[in-house]
Amino acid sequence: MMLGMIVFAAGVSMGLSEPAIQSEPLRAVLLTGQNNHNWPYTSRVHAETLEATGRFRVEIADDAPAALQNSDDLSTVRVFVLDYNGPRWGEPAETNFLNAVREGAGVVIIHASNNAFVGWTEYEKLCGFMWINGKTSHGDFHRFDVDYLKPEHPILRGLPGMKDHPDELYHNLINTQNSPFELLADAYSSPESRGSGKREPMAMTLSYGKGRVFHTPLGHVWKGSDAQKASIHDPQFKVLLARGAEWAATGEVTLGTHSHDVRRHNVLTADEAAAGWKLLFDGHSASHWRGFKKDAFPNSGWEVREGAIVRVPGAPAPGDIVTKDEFGDFEFSIEWKVNAAGNSGIMYRCDENHDYPWQTGPEMQILDDSGHADGKHPKRRAGTLYDLAECAFDVCRPAGEWNHARVVCRGTRIEHWLNGFKVVDVDTASAPYQEAKAASKWAGSTTHGSLSRGRIALQDHGDEVWFRNVKVRELK
Template sequence: MKRAMLGVSAVWSACVVLSASTAGGCKADDRIPVLLVTGHNNHNWKYTSRYHKETLESTGRFRVDIADHPASVLRDPVVIANYKVFVLDYNDSHEPKRWGREAEENFEKAVREGAGVVSVHAANNAFHGWEGYERMIGLMWREGTGHGRFHDFSVEVTDAEHPITKGLPEASPTTDELYHRLVNSRNVPYRLLARAMSTTESGGTGAHEPMAFTLEYGKGRVFHTPLGHVWWNRDSDKVSVSTPVFKALLARGTEWAATGNVTIPATWTDAVDHNALTDEERDAGWQSLFDGKAAPKFKGFRQNGWPQKGWTFGGGVIRHEAGGGGGDIVTVDEFGDFEFKCQWRVAPGGNSGIFLRVSEDLDWTFMSGPEMQVLDNAGHNDGKVKETSAGALYGLYPAREDTWRPAGEWNHVLVRAKGPKLEFHLNGFLVVEADTSSDDWKQRIAASKFKDWPLYGKNAKGRIGLQDHGDLVEYRGLKVRSLK
């Protein structure tokens, strides 16, 4: 199935900044087409939706499109027909936002006729009074439902013969919010797969509560897990969607809902070649700066070649060792108007940065090149200040969305530099916009340390730099294209 069939891009605003066809070497038609329905939730859907997409695509089994505006997308039955399963990361309990009669009827019809559904966490809070939805999801957050504190607990498999849970450990640790007293408002039958003890010490009921179950809606298979709580601006919650048991349930539950079978193992290695150019990227003019093995198209800042220490490459990543030295590295070529994308992850407390339009006429990269901050916010003091947190234009503009990922997790970056205008995207969302010719920019510079460097942000062309800040950091998927 080609992406061209999505004739709804106009209503799919900010659909996905991440690569649309990311499973290197895997043809789109070989993968299960998934529509991840999101865009409205009292939970941090901007974080979870993009994270769920990557979890699913990392198996090599799925190709995921994201609908941030489902009311528009689901109105088109032709588009809906292209998907085998819908993953729901949507909740309107805090602010009612139904999809509209046409979209809701199309959705119900697709599921009745065999499309699968996966309900994640607060999706069971949604749509009070929509009978079809409540029958589809089964156990709902309704009057009397609650939860204790966010805490560590075990998810216990109760049905070891179901394809989703077969082969999973009998008990798996997780850290999450544990819903209790979910309400079967339509009295629908379901098959329990896993449970957890809601202890009174954690503020729970003292009883086992369902953590994974299946049910049917017409010919459609439904998998439901109330796990996966991530609140806005609460960094400690982000672990909930990265635990092995959550990832296994999400991936295996999605495959089962789509096909009735499960081939994904309990754990897997990432099937995506993040350094490979996709066909879409080649057609759009992207070039690779590192293929994962051969020497990257980088060199030491103000050096003729690769640094003699600190930086290494291979195994799919460019890596800087903690305390290894070597200085910053920059691209061999210079770029004027361009887009650059990469992925980065840092060790706990780690710090690095991505510099734009760097000049080698000055002593340091930061004297000329504006920096996108690379940081473990939770483990570094810079994370306590918005203007120096992950995704920020360092020291000047904060990242305006809470999409950064914790230490050890891959963060996806897209940077756009066209004339004086700069854009930073982090994990699928625009987080910084700046205009280096604006009065606002000039005022911020005048109030910062950058006022002492007259060429800072002034270059129309320069190198892209990666910072040695003395910490362990890895980069991959480094790609660039020139803009006209």
């Protein structure tokens, strides 16, 4: 688990108007780190949803009390985003948070954050509608329409409402402190879905001192559920969240009504260049890559398209591609997305003295976990050290969504990072690793994982897979 503040920068999609692009990004602090839901997943997706608009600079606080210790530091926060359902923060965190909101910082409350802090009167006033055990409940995760009730409100202006949104629908939330609110959206909780048979609030605004609050009980992703991840990848939800956050921060909305990513990809920041990173793909040319055991990049089957290296399905199998350079101790960073039921992989420290890269190179699995049979095998899901080590966190995104991966190799130590979390950490010289290997498909192999230096390979498994933001740095 990562603690403290993390300044986030990665990729999803959202549109905004030209004035917003030109303005200084709004400082947003996303408070998370504890939740009975899959917070490692939801927190990073919410951060990307906001970052991709170009309107926000998001700092992720996995240790919320620590992030709220310094009242002076909070004076520049424009909006707090709560993806949290855990214990009270204690002092001075609680007072600092409330004072910052009273002085004008906005708040966004997402899903189970309205379950948190029952009994903390000031939070209940700020939140408005609370989950109260024994009274509040929900039916089945299902698809439903969300009706927008105040089309003139800046958050909703130009939006038609949500159609066929996949989510959990809370019913009987309780306004425990009778807080004044403006209801922006509701949905019918159908008896067929084990709901209340009534219309239930789905988005609302409140105020707390000078602070504006946007609250939506949407955005449910339970631990261990691949299907429920769709709730926060629905473009309709992303638009509502981003516009709600901008309104909470500024009182105005400049963001557009549709989603697209405004950030630049396949470039190095000044900090990355200073840290020794090198681009292995500039968005236009695959000059750092060639076919495995080939002199050039494949003429068909792989192509550069829309700022990505793409394995094109249906073409004759071109085989894996590999870096022209070899790497020993290194850090490799890449973003990938795969089609439905797709499979691929990142192999590293591979040689070309064998028939395939996997005969020598360990593999970070790339997979549509929900659509491919390997997704049911804990050591073959996306992010795993294939067939050897399972992931510590369930953070892989659905087919068609971009994932950020990192591989770090130092001597016999291997780390896999997926979407901001270290999911694998092994020492290939250790007894546990050797035991795992003996129980895997690599049992008896004297070559797999044996090299301290080699090429990085992107696997041709016959499925469509996209790669971008491909970077590497050698570690001394």
